Amino acid sequence: MKTFFATQLFDGHALSDNMHIQVLDGYITAIKPASESDAPADVELNGLVSAGFVDVQVNGGGGALFNDHPDHNTLKTMVKGHTRYGTTAMLPTLITDSHAKMEQAANAVAQAISQDTPGIAGIHFEGPYLSQGKKGIHPAKHVRPIKDSELSIITRKDMGSVLLTLAPENVSPDVIADLVKQGIVVSLGHSNADIDTVLAAIEAGAHCFTHLFNAMSGLSARSPGMISAALSENSVSAGLIVDFHHVHKQNCKLAYQCLGPDRLMLVTDSMAHTGSDLQILKWQKSLITRQGDKLTLEDGSIAGSCIDMATSVRNMHQVISSSHESSTQAICDALKMASATPARVAKLADRGTLSVGARADFVVLTDTFEVQTCWIGGAQVYSENDSNK
Known part of the structure; x- marks a missing residue:
């Protein structure tokens, strides 16, 4: 004791x-x-x-990218890169990739879970069942329809918490319902879906949105889109990248006002650069370059982030402080969005709280x-x- x-x-x-x-x-x-x-x-x-920070979207850290080498050593390197910023549990995130890479990633996380590797709580498959029009840096050649052979990977029971980001226009409500029944946390993102398609996915059991505002159908007067559903449906939660490059401060404030600290969670969407001195990372046929606190491809488009959870908390506290008369409440809300809320969304009952x-x-x-x-x-x-x- x-x-x-x-x-x-x-x-x-x-x-x-x-x-x-x-x-x-x-x-x-x-x-x-x-x-x-x-x-x-x-x-x-x-x-x-x-309570330790829980990050459900971590592509890399400490100089390592999960997609490049989806093995146990990479996971340990990622954890070391993020613990210095308060992350005590993460879902290593596989960006859209081949069937073989999905199997390798699943095996690596299963090994980490079986050995109770500190900091590894499950896995996040971000894709490959996405919209080509909203794929972002996800390689087009690997974006594809859902397959039974890959469902058997995603629904394995030895990987801890499993989160799957998908575009609901490409995955039917019946399949979403079955995934949820099998314990998968279904998150909607990288999607151009109309509001009816999004609402049908929510009705089927999807209750999360991946990096709110980014890579999703927008909000307009007669086309509510995915953003409207994320902000207005009381049963859903959403991740938010608060580096002020992915999302404007005012939209961060809007998300907080609509969802509150019990449903809005901070995520980093970090690449290998976080927790390292890495400046340039090869990605597909391009390069991801750190420019200050921003990551971009050679064409200038955003390519993940190099933010960490402590900075995310600090930034979010800055955003919401003006909304509270009590400084204590602002501190609690900023910390909750980095701990208890992501733990609840990821079904990590023994993490996120003390x-x-x-x-x-x-x-x-x-x-x-x-x-x-x-x-x-x-x-x-x-x-x-x-x-x-």
Whole structure:
């Protein structure tokens, strides 16, 4: 048993001061005010201790891209690249690729899950069942109709949480309903679908949208499109890339006002550049180049991001602070969108909150959301004082 003292604690829902967290075998056994404890803590955490960040859209990190080498070593490299920014659980994301790459990715994640690799909670297949017109950087040659042989990969039971991004105009409601029945989190994105098609997919069980506002049918007076459904349907959640390149600040604020912190989640959509000094990455027949805090292809179009979760929290806090009279509420909402909300969407019941029975995954932050230390299963996996920072 190890006891941690937190000067300030965000448990995924609310803030408390001077709390003790008891941890045994990587899980929380008790949380109570320090004043009620009989013994001093073993570890003092001086800062804002938050439930660890959960990122459900991570293409790469630490210099590695999942598509390039979908194996266990790549996953460990990605985790190391993101823990320094407070991410304690991720869904490694495979961008649209071949059948063989999907199998390799599935095998890699299954291996990581079987070995309880810190930070790996499942997998996100972003495609290949997308709209050609909204494919973004997804290679056109691999965008295709859904196949039974690939359904058997996606519905494997050994990969933890499985999220699938698809375009509803290319996958029938019956198939969506079957995927949901088998435990898949179906997210809608990279789509040009009209409103009726989107609503039919939601009725079938799709309850999430991938990188809201980006690569989806737009909102106009007589064509509500996917954006309208994402903002107006009370049963759905959505991921949002808050790097201020993918989405304007005003639209970030609109998303927050429409969905609130219980349904809006922060995602990075990060490429290999995050958590590394990498400047240029080969992608298909082009190059993805870092220009400050923005990634672009050679034609200037956005190609994923190099943002991290701590920066996402900081940016979102900036966006929503003016909406709250209480600074405490703004802090709670920004942190919740990075922890409890994505964990709920991804069906990760033991992550995203600090509560009895949950994993002891947490991050210690400064008052400006800079990461001091990061812990997974009660073990420190990053410190700002590390020589290899």
